[in-house]
Amino acid sequence: MDADLVFKALADPARRALLDSLRERGGQTLAGLCQGRAMSRQAVTKHLDILEAANLVVSERRGRERLHHLNPVPIQEIADRWIGKFQQAPLRALANLKKTLENQSDDS
Amino acid sequence: MDADLVFKALADPARRALLDSLRERGGQTLAGLCQGRAMSRQAVTKHLDILEAANLVVSERRGRERLHHLNPVPIQEIADRWIGKFQQAPLRALANLKKTLENQSDDS
DNA sequence: TGCATACGCAACCATTTGATTGCATATAGC
DNA sequence: GCTATATGCAATCAAATGGTTGCGTATGCA
Numbered sequence: 001m002d003a004d005l006v007f008k009a010l011a012d013p014a015r016r017a018l019l020d021s022l023r024e025r026g027g028q029t030l031a032g033l034c035q036g037r038a039m040s041r042q043a044v045t046k047h048l049d050i051l052e053a054a055n056l057v058v059s060e061r062r063g064r065e066r067l068h069h070l071n072p073v074p075i076q077e078i079a080d081r082w083i084g085k086f087q088q089a090p091l092r093a094l095a096n097l098k099k100t101l102e103n104q105s106d107d108s
Numbered sequence: 109m110d111a112d113l114v115f116k117a118l119a120d121p122a123r124r125a126l127l128d129s130l131r132e133r134g135g136q137t138l139a140g141l142c143q144g145r146a147m148s149r150q151a152v153t154k155h156l157d158i159l160e161a162a163n164l165v166v167s168e169r170r171g172r173e174r175l176h177h178l179n180p181v182p183i184q185e186i187a188d189r190w191i192g193k194f195q196q197a198p199l200r201a202l203a204n205l206k207k208t209l210e211n212q213s214d215d216s
Numbered sequence: 217t218g219c220a221t222a223c224g225c226a227a228c229c230a231t232t233t234g235a236t237t238g239c240a241t242a243t244a245g246c
Numbered sequence: 247g248c249t250a251t252a253t254g255c256a257a258t259c260a261a262a263t264g265g266t267t268g269c270g271t272a273t274g275c276a
Contacts, residue, residue: 007124008119010115010119011118012233012234013112014234016115016190019194023193029252029253030252030253031251031252039234040235041252042235042236042237042254043234043235043236045253045254046233046234046235061253063242063243064242064243064244064251064252064253065251065252065253066253072195076195079187083186085128086131086180086183087184087187120263120264137222138222139223148266148267149223150225150266150267151264151265153223153224154263154265155264171272171273172222172223172272172273172274173223173273174222174223
């Protein structure tokens with residue numbers, strides 16, 4: 001997994017909205033995903049391309065339409081491998097911050 | 109919390125590296141954070157500004173230097189509020205995908 | 217006071233990004 | 247076969263992004 005592709009893919013609200021839509025209902029066509037969005041079909045296509053490059057979406061041709069599915073695995077991996085590091089951090093961070101604030105109050 | 113600011117802040121590898129550095133050791137100065145990075149001080153400043161706007165970093169002036177601290181709360185909130193939605197998704201997503209693959213194999 | 221250090225501000229620049237338009241291709245259904 | 251529908255491809259463009267350089271300001275210290 002290329003974590004950078006995943007982070008960059010998640011950076012755009014339009015793409016997160018597409019993921020939300022696919023989370024609620026998988027197998028949507030491109031035209032279906034364009035419904036209710038203030039964007040051209042080609043713009044949606046580009047966003048889907050980026051999501052596919054990050055492996056957050058998988059799609060398959062089905063006749064003349066293309067069906068899209070959410071792949072939640074990269075999000076899981078981000079949560080486990082990256083966010084996990086910061087879940088241990090709060091205690092240390094708070095300790096550091098506390099110490100700093102104490103030093104600060106010493107000066108004042 | 110503005111989730112979009114957080115996602116955008118996390119989208120750049122240089123900024124994630126800065127967060128990593130502050131996670132390992134809080135209270136680093138700007139000059140300290142520049143150490144070992146192939147970037148100018150001003151570039152680091154801009155990244156820190158973006159991290160501060162997302163509330164991922166807090167800083168305080170201390171004499172002529174500025175000390176930076178990680179604030180892991182926004183990451184926690186992203187994990188809880190946003191990733192949480194997708195942690196319920198796998199079963200549904202896999203069911204959808206399975207059904208689709210079965211239909212696909214029907215075609216071949 | 218004088219000077220080195222640490223940081224802030226602003227202009228500038230190349231590249232990337234997000235989106236559009238126009239046209240081409242392919243499939244479903246009559 | 248013909249037509250409408252669904253998607254693919256390419257050129258184009260404005261704005262955002264990431265970075266630099268130059269200079270200004272403020273603080274620590276001899």
